[in-house]
Amino acid sequence: MGAIMLQGTGSDVGKSVLVAGLCRALLRRGYSVRPFKPQNMSNNAAVTSDGGEIGRAQALQAIACGVTPHTDMNPVLLKPQADRTSQLIVHGQVRGALGSGNFRSARGELLGAVLESYERLRAQCDIVVVEGAGSPAEINLRGGDIANMGFARAAGVPVILVGDIDRGGVIAAVVGTRTVIDPDDAAMIRGFLINKFRGDPALFEDGYRQIETLSGWRGFGVVPWLSAVARLPSEDAVILERRSFSAAAPLVVACPVLPRISNFDDLDPLKLEPGIDLRMIGPGQPLPGDAALVILPGSKATIADMHALVAQGWDIDIRAHHRRGGAVLGLCGGYQMLGRTIADPDGLEGPAGSVAGLGLLDIETRLTAGKTLEQVRGCALDAAFSGYEMHLGVTTGPDCERPFALLDGTRPDGAISRDGRVMGSYVHGLLGSTALRDALLRRLGSESSGADYDRSVEDALDEIAALLETHVDIDAMIALAMA
Numbered sequence: 247m248g249a250i251m252l253q254g255t256g257s258d259v260g261k262s263v264l265v266a267g268l269c270r271a272l273l274r275r276g277y278s279v280r281p282f283k284p285q286n287m288s289n290n291a292a293v294t295s296d297g298g299e300i301g302r303a304q305a306l307q308a309i310a311c312g313v314t315p316h317t318d319m320n321p322v323l324l325k326p327q328a329d330r331t332s333q334l335i336v337h338g339q340v341r342g343a344l345g346s347g348n349f350r351s352a353r354g355e356l357l358g359a360v361l362e363s364y365e366r367l368r369a370q371c372d373i374v375v376v377e378g379a380g381s382p383a384e385i386n387l388r389g390g391d392i393a394n395m396g397f398a399r400a401a402g403v404p405v406i407l408v409g410d411i412d413r414g415g416v417i418a419a420v421v422g423t424r425t426v427i428d429p430d431d432a433a434m435i436r437g438f439l440i441n442k443f444r445g446d447p448a449l450f451e452d453g454y455r456q457i458e459t460l461s462g463w464r465g466f467g468v469v470p471w472l473s474a475v476a477r478l479p480s481e482d483a484v485i486l487e488r489r490s491f492s493a494a495a496p497l498v499v500a501c502p503v504l505p506r507i508s509n510f511d512d513l514d515p516l517k518l519e520p521g522i523d524l525r526m527i528g529p530g531q532p533l534p535g536d537a538a539l540v541i542l543p544g545s546k547a548t549i550a551d552m553h554a555l556v557a558q559g560w561d562i563d564i565r566a567h568h569r570r571g572g573a574v575l576g577l578c579g580g581y582q583m584l585g586r587t588i589a590d591p592d593g594l595e596g597p598a599g600s601v602a603g604l605g606l607l608d609i610e611t612r613l614t615a616g617k618t619l620e621q622v623r624g625c626a627l628d629a630a631f632s633g634y635e636m637h638l639g640v641t642t643g644p645d646c647e648r649p650f651a652l653l654d655g656t657r658p659d660g661a662i663s664r665d666g667r668v669m670g671s672y673v674h675g676l677l678g679s680t681a682l683r684d685a686l687l688r689r690l691g692s693e694s695s696g697a698d699y700d701r702s703v704e705d706a707l708d709e710i711a712a713l714l715e716t717h718v719d720i721d722a723m724i725a726l727a728m729a
Contacts, residue, residue, distance in 0.1 A: 247368050248727035249282075249403045252439070253378035253394050255419035259410035260441040262303035263475050265377045267710035269310040271720055274711055278371040281307030284360040285322040285353070285379055285393040287332065289508035289546045290480070293619050293634035298338015299323065302479055302511055303377070310707050318363035322356050322392065327506060327547045327595055337363065340617055354390030357400060364401055373727050376403055382431060383423040395431040404726050405435045406466055412442035417453055421460045436726055437464040439718065444471045447717075467718035477706040479511035495523035497692045500537040502527045502560050504551040509544040509636070512577055515677040518697040519687070533563035538690045539573045540564055542580025544636075544674065547595045548613075552583050552603060561604055568606060573690060574668045576607075578637050581660060581670030585609035585643065594638055606668045607661050609643030622673060624659065626651035627685035633675030641672075 252268075254261045265281055272279045283304050292305035292315055300320035308315040317338030324332040324344060331345045334352075336359055344352050367374050379393035382405075388395065398405050407423060409416040420438050438457060443450065447468050454465055501513060503526050516524045527533055533540060542564075545551040555561055568574060576584040582603065589600035590613040603611075615638075623632045631651070643661070650660030650671045660671035677683050677699075684694040714720065 247372060247374075248724075248729075249368065249374040249376060249401070250723060250727035251376035251378060251398055251403045251405045252408055253398075253405050253435075254381050255383065255407060255409045255416070255423055256381045256413075259408050259413075260469075260472075260475075261377050261408055262307070263472065263478065263710065264408060264439065264441060264469065264714075265375050266303075266307045266310040266478070266707060267472075267714045268718075268720070268723070269307050269375050270707045270711035271714050272373055272375070272724070273310065273312050274708075275720075277373055277724075279311045280313065280367040280371045280374050281311060281319050281377070282364055282367055282374050283320045283377040283379065284364070284397045285324065285356075286320050287324040287326065287379065289325050289506065289544075290511055291323065291325065291335075291509065291636060293621050293636055294338060295621070296338065297619055299335060299619055299636060300338065302509075306479055306703070307375075307377075309703065310711075318366050321360050321363035322353075325508075325546055328550070333546070338619070353392060354396075357392045357396065360392050360397060361400060364397075373724070374403075378405075381423070382407075382427050383419075385426055385428075388428070388431075395427070395434060398434045399431070403434075404729070406723065406726075407435050407438045407463070408441050409438060410442050411440050411450070411468075412444065412471070416440060417457055417460075420457050420463075424461045424463070435463055437466045437722075439466050440468045442471055443468050466723060467714075469717055470713060472710050472713060474706040474709040476517070477702050479514050479703070495519075495521050497521050497539075497687070497690060498523045498525060498534055498537045499539045499541060500525045500527055500533050501541045501543060502533065502555065502558070503529070504543075504545055505554050506545050506547040506551050507543055508546045509578065509674050512543060512674050512677060513541060515683055515699040518699060518702060519683075519695055521687075521692050521695070527560075529558060533560055533567065535567075535570075537567060537572060538692075539575060540567055542574070542576040542583055544577055545579030545583075548579040548582050548611075548639075549588055549590055549599065549601045550596050551579065552588060552601045555583065564604060565606070568667065572667070574606060575686075576668075576670040577676070578672055578674060581607075581672060582611040582639060582641065584668060584670050585611055585641065587611070588639075589613065607643070607663055607670055608645040609641050609661050609670075611639050611641045613639040618672070622653045622659075624651045624653040624657075624673070625655075626660075626671070626676070626682060627689065629679070629681035629685040631673070631676050631679035631682040633673040633678070635672050636674060637672050
């Protein structure tokens with residue numbers, strides 16, 4: 247039983263994708279593999295088979311391993327719900343909140359829970375592939391660390407450092423990491439990977455050798471720009487700033503990017519549709535007047551995001567869109583925003599209080615303790631689907647008598663307005679079901695491509711794994727993991 251850990255010179259250097267690709271490559275070689283991330287910070291999460299939640303990236307990595315996602319794969323998940331406060335998830339369940347005042351001390355106390363999960367995974371497989379968080383070069387965060395070197399040293403897992411050449415300065419990033427970290431931490435790093443390389447790798451041979459000389463670490467390869475990443479669900483909201491879709495497509499779908507947006511990978515299946523121009527609308531931009539559909543996505547802090555939506559003037563845009571005959575779909579927190587009011591009397595997602603919603607659905611939501619975490623199947627718009635629920639709150643009102651879906655054949659979910667053009671649901675992952683995506687697009691006067699989203703993800707993982715086999719010394723990585 248072995249293990250290897252990928253840490254990064256910074257955030258968004260591609261660790262999550264490389265872990266997924268390496269997991270798939272090892273699976274294709276016949277190894278039993280499990281992914282692991284000690285601590286994650288993300289509002290994009292997935293529901294596991296054991297009734298908990300983990301980061302979306304670890305759920306994807308589990309798919310790459312050919313196994314069912316489990317809470318042990320991400321034992322500590324932090325979900326930001328305010329600038330200085332995050333909801334704390336341990337072993338898949340809510341355990342309170344961490345703020346700037348108690349973050350370091352409370353985080354260090356979670357190492358035991360992290361190691362418990364890691365040891366359980368180790369007993370199940372040949373190799374555990376571990377993903378770090380942020381960078382070990384953030385030495386101001388080293389005390390109480392459980393995400394990078396704190397874990398690596400406690401568990402005795404060798405580390406490969408990932409540098410992103412696309413952002414520039416990769417030589418300084420790798421060598422600088424060696425310079426600033428503790429010598430005992432540096433001893434855990436056995437080599438480096440260069441990620442996101444565009445062009446001819448021969449042009450970087452001198453730089454590659456200079457990193458080896460200056461750092462004292464060996465190189466494990468140069469990974470080319472992986473175009474298949476665009477077909478994978480994203481975890482980090484930073485990707486929303488760089489999304490690009492076909493402006494030539496005839497059907498415009500608009501989604502406002504709210505400050506606490508969550509589970510925005512719900513929209514990823516729309517990337518498969520050549521007839522859709524999906525526009526992620528950032529602050530300061532109006533919602534497009536030619537949109538056929540506006541989607542309000544999930545939110546980690548629904549009341550705060552409702553205030554943000556009004557501050558941007560998007561409430562005016564959405565109501566005008568509806569008056570022009572446009573359709574609106576709200577998912578989870580977005581569904582709650584479509585109603586008349588949202589109340590949080592106990593301050594579960596922020597300061598206690600309530601806010602007026604858009605009033606496009608005759609419903610009211612009250613946030614209550616006890617989080618719904620459940621994988622579901624159902625039928626909506628006469629089409630079958632599968633997905634998951636992950637929410638606080640109970641929603642009631644006259645429009646709930648026209649449910650959007652029936653779950654497991656009997657349980658109503660969501661609501662549809664009297665005019666049929668405003669729909670809301672608590673279920674995430676709806677658009678990944680080909681039949682439901684097709685039914686929704688037909689309501690908008692279009693047709694889907696019939697593409698299989700799950701198959702697209704599997705194919706992208708295989709493509710990435712094949713490229714890693716070509717450009718990375720996987721044999722040496724396996725030897726390091728098993729040493």
